[in-house]
Amino acid sequence: xxxxxxxxxxxxxxxxxxxxxxxxxxxxxxxxxxxxxxxxxxxxxxxxxxxxxxxxxxxxxxxxxxxxxxxxxxxxxxxxxxxxxxxxxxxxxxxxxxxxxxxxxxxxxxxxxxxxxxxxxxxxxxxxxxxxxxxxxxxxxxxxxxxxxxxxxxxxxxxxxxxxxxxxxxxxxxxxxxxxxxxxxxxxxxxxxxxxxxxxxxxxxxxxxxxxx
Amino acid sequence: xxxxxxxxxxxxxxxxxxxxxxxxxxxxxxxxxxxxxxxxxxxxxxxxxxxxxxxxxxxxxxxxxxxxxxxxxxxxxxxxxxxxxxxxxxxxxxxxxxxxxxxxxxxxxxxxxxxxxxxxxxxxxxxxxxxxxxxxxxxxxxxxxxxxxxxxxxxxxxxxxxxxxxxxxxxxxxxxxxxxxxxxxxxxxxxxxxxxxxxxxxxxxxxxxxxxx
DNA sequence: CGGCATCCTCTTTGATACTG
DNA sequence: CAGTATCAAAGAGGATGCCG
Numbered sequence: 203x204x205x206x207x208x209x210x211x212x213x214x215x216x217x218x219x220x221x222x223x224x225x226x227x228x229x230x231x232x233x234x235x236x237x238x239x240x241x242x243x244x245x246x247x248x249x250x251x252x253x254x255x256x257x258x259x260x261x262x263x264x265x266x267x268x269x270x271x272x273x274x275x276x277x278x279x280x281x282x283x284x285x286x287x288x289x290x291x292x293x294x295x296x297x298x299x300x301x302x303x304x305x306x307x308x309x310x311x312x313x314x315x316x317x318x319x320x321x322x323x324x325x326x327x328x329x330x331x332x333x334x335x336x337x338x339x340x341x342x343x344x345x346x347x348x349x350x351x352x353x354x355x356x357x358x359x360x361x362x363x364x365x366x367x368x369x370x371x372x373x374x375x376x377x378x379x380x381x382x383x384x385x386x387x388x389x390x391x392x393x394x395x396x397x398x399x400x401x402x403x404x405x406x407x408x409x410x411x412x413x414x415x
Numbered sequence: 416x417x418x419x420x421x422x423x424x425x426x427x428x429x430x431x432x433x434x435x436x437x438x439x440x441x442x443x444x445x446x447x448x449x450x451x452x453x454x455x456x457x458x459x460x461x462x463x464x465x466x467x468x469x470x471x472x473x474x475x476x477x478x479x480x481x482x483x484x485x486x487x488x489x490x491x492x493x494x495x496x497x498x499x500x501x502x503x504x505x506x507x508x509x510x511x512x513x514x515x516x517x518x519x520x521x522x523x524x525x526x527x528x529x530x531x532x533x534x535x536x537x538x539x540x541x542x543x544x545x546x547x548x549x550x551x552x553x554x555x556x557x558x559x560x561x562x563x564x565x566x567x568x569x570x571x572x573x574x575x576x577x578x579x580x581x582x583x584x585x586x587x588x589x590x591x592x593x594x595x596x597x598x599x600x601x602x603x604x605x606x607x608x609x610x611x612x613x614x615x616x617x618x619x620x621x622x623x624x625x626x627x628x
Numbered sequence: 629c630g631g632c633a634t635c636c637t638c639t640t641t642g643a644t645a646c647t648g
Numbered sequence: 649c650a651g652t653a654t655c656a657a658a659g660a661g662g663a664t665g666c667c668g
Binding site for chain 2: 639640641642643644
């Protein structure tokens with residue numbers, strides 16, 4: 203990217219991460235941790251492969267990505283986010299929170315990946331009963347399954363399935379999001395086709411009732 | 416900007432403000448409030464005038480800017496930031512804080528405008544003595560003069576001069592920044608050419624000693 | 629298959645000149 | 649003051665080829 207040539211910390215930050223796709227690459231690396239090239243490509247639908255390779259190299263040069271030629275059994279290149287990249291998390295969180303306003307409907311053709319639930323979950327869910335038992339919620343969409351684990355006051359997410367989820371939400375991501383953000387009620391999302399099975403009362407424990415969004 | 420086509424709030428945010436120059440236009444509007452076209456152009460050195468006019472129109476369409484054809488005596492168009500634009504402030508703050516790491520030296524040819532001090536001042540200064548008397552610090556660089564006003568626990572900045580500043584800092588912005596961020600001492604910045612006059616002890620009151628940057 | 633590089637087309641940006 | 653108009657240069661997108 204061509205520098206803005208401004209002695210301003212916002213402009214300097216954008217000199218490094220303001221290029222198209224760059225912040226989304228950081229998003230994938232922060233959500234998923236070290237990724238293979240193919241993981242990144244899958245998490246960034248629409249990116250041209252030459253652009254991805256260019257951006258990775260630029261991020262390496264800027265010290266935001268570290269490349270590791272992993273030996274067998276991995277036998278592939280892993281791209282790690284560095285500390286400087288992790289320090290961008292507050293900026294990504296702030297942008298993501300601001301962008302929630304555009305998520306009420308899903309544009310035709312918009313791609314979706316389960317891991318993108320990570321930020322919204324962190325915005326909208328909290329453990330309302332830190333002393334309660336550990337519970338898990340499985341999210342099933344057209345993308346990979348994902349699990350929200352609530353335990354001891356902490357809310358975590360990961361790709362994968364739960365062995366015995368306490369609650370399963372199955373359907374369109376925008377319905378799951380409407381439910382988690384309390385924009386729609388259980389009755390409403392069910393009417394729109396979301397399949398809910400398990401301990402519905404669990405939602406009371408995790409829904410944050412004080413989000414400024 | 417071409418949409419990323421991803422159902423992710425970060426991608427959606429970048430669909431709106433991810434274009435080159437867009438966040439910097441928001442920066443100017445948030446720092447200065449309603450601006451004339453010429454103010455924006457002056458605060459965005461390097462932008463092509465056709466791009467500025469394009470971006471303003473896009474921001475208007477997105478509901479981040481409101482145009483006002485001010486009647487006399489102003490007799491010019493004013494561009495106001497909307498509430499949605501103001502809600503981007505946390506994102507700009509986070510990016511600006513991250514970008515402070517690139518401010519230790521000033522690249523050759525980097526432009527500077529006094530109002531860009533606003534965010535760094537908010538990062539690094541605080542009123543350590545909320546019950547103390549109101550004081551003001553005037554910053555004099557090659558750009559317009561600027562005033563930091565400390566009073567009742569609050570720190571404010573504005574373009575302009577103070578009638579009787581308690582402290583004047585005059586010299587290169589990177590030296591002022593090094594002083595405010597406590598990267599260099601008074602003795603060091605003075606040795607590098609910063610002219611300091613007035614109540615130096617005042618710095619003790621305002622330097623935040625606990626910034627995570 | 630994973631990690632690119634090349635080629636080509638199309639879009640966006642930048643620089644400058646000009647206008648009501 | 650607040651833009652348009654024009655044109656060259658850079659960047660993005662898409663397809664495909666290559667090599668371990």
